[in-house]
Amino acid sequence: MVVGGSWGGLDALGQLVALLEEGCSLALAVALHRAADSPEGAMVSYLQSRCPLPVAEAEDKDAIQPGRVYLAPADYHLLVEPGRFALSIDAPVHHSRPSIDVLFETAADAYEEASGAVILTGANDDGCRGIRHMKRRGGVTMVQDPCTAVRREMPDAAIATGAVDKVLPLDQIAAVLNGLGRA
Amino acid sequence: MPREDVEDLELELLLEALYRHYGYDFREYARASIKRRMWRRMMEEGLATLSGLQERVLHDPACMERLLLDLSINVTSMFRDPTFYRAVRDKIVPLLRTYPFIRIWNPGCSTGEETYSLAILLREEGLESRARIYATDINAAVLQQAKEGIFPLDRMQEFTHNYLRYGGRCSFSDYYKVYGDRARFDPSLLEHAVFAQHNLVSDASFNEFNLIVCRNVMIYFDRALQDKVHDLFYRSLVRSGVLALGHKESIRFTSHADAYEELDRQEKLYRRVL
Known part of the structure; x- marks a missing residue:
């Protein structure tokens, strides 16, 4: 399961992971737009203080394990391969590194109908290509209800692709994730 | 055969062709990132498939140069970290x-x-x-x-x-x-x-x-x-x-x-x- 967010995304993500159940078996990979020199570890400890699952920045070629939350490191793209992560320092996509599109597209390629994507609050349209690709590959696509988002541009843009399965507030997104994580 | 499997096959054949013809061995590169880089080159060449890229790169050394540039440029900065x-x-x-x-x-x-x-x-x-x-x-x-x-x-x-x-x-x-x-x-x-x-x-x-x-x-x-x-x-x-x-x-x-x-x-x- 991949999650992307930008403006207001850290706060939204904090609320979302706080609602995950201990024992949830999903592997959650997150790309949040942030400054290239944002301090390592600060985001991890912020989220870890709220999340019942272990949270860490993904390292190169880390094995993807269920019941964990992985963050794209600042100034790297995070890519998903079958069973593991890979990183790259290719050019920013839509001025962003990490790019939500890169994470979503590679996750969809690697896990197809077993993958899923969530777009959170944000003020640009990163993630749109990724959402479309995820839909084509058979993954489930969700977007934070724009009315509940700090910035609605990114959710609106994702919905406009016509490739979104569910538009939900954060607590209901968490409920879906918990449901998938129990299965 | 589902379309994505054909793409994986095309990528493998392309990497094999680069190795056999030019001696550049990208076969053990991480798949997700090399696929993205090949796709980018394919789009920029105005081609629809990786097989199309394979044909061009085999017959046009200038295309190989462009591809090699894509594969060796990392976007980093001085005193990164x-x-x-x-x-x-x-x-x-x-x-x-x-x-x-x-x-x-x-x-x-x-x-x-x-x-x-x-x-x-x-x-x-x-x-x-x-x-x-x-x-x-x-x-x-x-x-x-x-x-x-x-x-x-x-x-x-x-x-x-x-x-x-x-x-x-x-x-x-x-x-x-x-x-x-x-x-x-x-x-x-x-x-x-x-x-x-x-x-x-x-x-x-x-x-x-x-x-x-x-x-x-x-x-x-x-x-x-x-x-x-x-x-x-x-x-x-x-x-x-x-x-x-x-x-x-x-x-x-x-x-x-x-x-x-x-x-x-x-x-x-x-x-x-x-």
Whole structure:
């Protein structure tokens, strides 16, 4: 399961992971737009203080394990391969590194109908290509209800692709994730 | 056969063709990133499939040049991760001072951002005259670019910001001259640098080094290839030589992990002890 967010995304993500159940078996990979020199570890400890699952920045070629939350490191793209992560320092996509599109597209390629994507609050349209690709590959696509988002541009843009399965507030997104994580 | 499986097959055939025809072996590159790079080249060539790209690249060497450029450009900056350079200054420089002559290898140097950063660091620490940096890359075109030392002027703000956070001892603008919208770095920084073509996948060790700086290059390789390159590095380091990797890389799972001690966990500095 991949999650992307930008403006207001850290706060939204904090609320979302706080609602995950201990024992949830999903592997959650997150790309949040942030400054290239944002301090390592600060985001991890912020989220870890709220999340019942272990949270860490993904390292190169880390094995993807269920019941964990992985963050794209600042100034790297995070890519998903079958069973593991890979990183790259290719050019920013839509001025962003990490790019939500890169994470979503590679996750969809690697896990197809077993993958899923969530777009959170944000003020640009990163993630749109990724959402479309995820839909084509058979993954489930969700977007934070724009009315509940700090910035609605990114959710609106994702919905406009016509490739979104569910538009939900954060607590209901968490409920879906918990449901998938129990299965 | 589902469409995506055909794509995987096309990618494999393309990589095989590049190897058989041009001798460039990308077969053990990490699949997700090489696929994206191949796709980008395919789109830019106006082609619809990777098979189409294979046909063009086999019959048009100029297309191969363009592809090779895509595969060897990393978008990095001078003094990327200022804390890393500070750790080199505080922890590695004192080791380097104990050698009468210092050899540093910077493989996968691409357009030279890291090489210039190291050259500036060595100059400021007074080690320049007894050090030699061997900067290598698979691609002759990026080496030429690195040698020229010309960067877009709009990148200087970022480089300067990094340099200040590193705690550089001079004024960063002393190291380059501005020509229009470009900045040219002081050629004397490279007096003690050697640029040479070298392929980490297929070429052998060519010297013994006191320091190897290879950051965010092996993230493009799969685990098997990483292991081979780590073997190459192990054989290319003097005893108590230092290997520097990117923040998100590790020697933990490689076959030589036990031969190194960790000098700095955060900055991924490892000293060869066996």
